[in-house]
Amino acid sequence: MAKRSYPLAKVYGLLEPGPVVLVTTARNGSANIMTMSWHTMMEFEPPLIGCVISGRNASFDTLCATKECTINIPTREMAKVVVDIGNCSGRTVDKFAKFGLTPVEASQVQAPLIAECYASLECRVADARLVNHYNFFILDVLQAWADTAVKNPQTLHHRGNGVFAVAGETVKLRSRMK
Amino acid sequence: MAKRSYPLAKVYGLLEPGPVVLVTTARNGSANIMTMSWHTMMEFEPPLIGCVISGRNASFDTLCATKECTINIPTREMAKVVVDIGNCSGRTVDKFAKFGLTPVEASQVQAPLIAECYASLECRVADARLVNHYNFFILDVLQAWADTAVKNPQTLHHRGNGVFAVAGETVKLRSRMK
Numbered sequence: 001m002a003k004r005s006y007p008l009a010k011v012y013g014l015l016e017p018g019p020v021v022l023v024t025t026a027r028n029g030s031a032n033i034m035t036m037s038w039h040t041m042m043e044f045e046p047p048l049i050g051c052v053i054s055g056r057n058a059s060f061d062t063l064c065a066t067k068e069c070t071i072n073i074p075t076r077e078m079a080k081v082v083v084d085i086g087n088c089s090g091r092t093v094d095k096f097a098k099f100g101l102t103p104v105e106a107s108q109v110q111a112p113l114i115a116e117c118y119a120s121l122e123c124r125v126a127d128a129r130l131v132n133h134y135n136f137f138i139l140d141v142l143q144a145w146a147d148t149a150v151k152n153p154q155t156l157h158h159r160g161n162g163v164f165a166v167a168g169e170t171v172k173l174r175s176r177m178k
Numbered sequence: 179m180a181k182r183s184y185p186l187a188k189v190y191g192l193l194e195p196g197p198v199v200l201v202t203t204a205r206n207g208s209a210n211i212m213t214m215s216w217h218t219m220m221e222f223e224p225p226l227i228g229c230v231i232s233g234r235n236a237s238f239d240t241l242c243a244t245k246e247c248t249i250n251i252p253t254r255e256m257a258k259v260v261v262d263i264g265n266c267s268g269r270t271v272d273k274f275a276k277f278g279l280t281p282v283e284a285s286q287v288q289a290p291l292i293a294e295c296y297a298s299l300e301c302r303v304a305d306a307r308l309v310n311h312y313n314f315f316i317l318d319v320l321q322a323w324a325d326t327a328v329k330n331p332q333t334l335h336h337r338g339n340g341v342f343a344v345a346g347e348t349v350k351l352r353s354r355m356k
Contacts, residue, residue, distance in 0.1 A: 010338070012338060013336075013337045013338030013339075013341075016196070016215045016216065016335075016336050016337070016338065017196050017215075017335035017336060017337055017342075017343055018194070018195050018196010018197065018335055019196065037194045037195075037219075038194065038218045038219050038220065039218055040216045040217055040218035040228060040229070040230065041215075041216050041230070042216065042230050042312050042314060043312070048312070050218060050228060050312075050314065051218070052218065052219070052220050076349065079349050079351060080351060083351040083352070083353050086353065087353065127311075129307075129308075130307075130308065133305075134220050134221070134226070134228075134316070136220060136228065138312070152343065155335075155343070156349070157194075157195035157196055157333075157335065157345060158191075158194050158195060159191045159194070159195055159348075160188070160190060160191030160194065161191075161353055162350060162351040162352055162353025163191075163348060163349070163350050163351075164195075164348070164349045164350075164351070165195055165330065165333070165345035165346065165347075165348055166345075166346050166347045166348070166349055167335060167343035167344075167345070167346060168343065168344050168345060168346020168347060169343075169344045169346060170337075170341060170342065170343055170344070171254065171257050171334070171341070171342045171344055172340060172341050172342075173257060173258060173261040173340040173341075173342070174261070174340055175261050175264065175265065175339055175340025
């Protein structure tokens with residue numbers, strides 16, 4: 001995907017619709033990927049994202065240690081990979097290699113971007129006070145990238161147990177909301 | 179909609195895909211509605227939901243005072259109403275009357291359910307410690323209702339500025355994830 005730098009003020013429009021995302025982390029030169037659906041925007045600009053990452057994930061430990069990750073938004077062609085990434089652990093699998101994904105160096109964090117995703121966000125942990133109780137991280141988006149040629153991305157929206165709704169038709173209405 | 183009691187263990191499948199929702203609150207016999215897209219599941223069962231409600235909304239004050247709300251999930255027929263509800267304030271408008279929506283008594287909270295939505299959740303504030311910093315409420319789902327005849331609900335997913343992706347085609351994959 002031909003991603004370019006994307007305005008931080010527009011990041012909410014990428015995540016607010018609730019797509020399943022791929023989160024990367026990295027430590028000691030070794031990168032990992034996890035699948036995540038439990039996230040929400042928390043502020044427009046600079047963008048803040050809240051997300052839940054289970055303590056059972058290897059990514060949890062790396063995120064706690066490094067305070068950095070990237071959030072990458074896949075589309076329907078990647079549906080099988082998205083599920084398969086969620087079905088194995090970075091403790092035993094090099095997921096970039098196993099799933100043929102291309103790591104791209106980020107500008108502000110050690111964790112790599114995923115080339116195959118149409119949008120990627122470089123994030124740093126801004127507030128960890130709810131990690132102990134809820135595994136809830138609040139992330140600052142430091143830099144965003146998006147392929148703006150992708151106009152109506154067929155994002156994946158998890159309904160549970162591997163069933164996804166694909167983003168379909170677009171409805172445009174006059175809004176005074178952001 | 180013919181809603182029936184719905185298992186709390188399945189609630190995550192309703193909200194995890196990221197639909198725009200309608201939140202009701204009530205105080206002194208007067209009910210209000212707001213449109214919300216910034217929410218995430220935080221626990222499977224009992225279900226916990228995190229959400230951001232701006233302090234500019236009348237609903238913020240009522241939720242702080244009563245600790246109760248309902249979350250209702252609309253589908254595409256309601257798109258215009260969903261946007262219009264976000265474009266006016268409960269301080270000056272009776273939104274149930276103005277938009278012809280039907281309030282239904284909830285079983286465990288004072289705030290009413292919205293009959294026209296295919297699923298409704300009765301919620302109580304479980305943790306308000308991030309309200310001061312982020313307007314972030316953590317809600318316990320006490321009771322869920324859904325019309326299970328609605329198999330692939332055409333939920334609305336806000337991309338910003340009144341543009342919504344409608345949930346379209348369904349993809350089913352084998353998953354070991356919930």
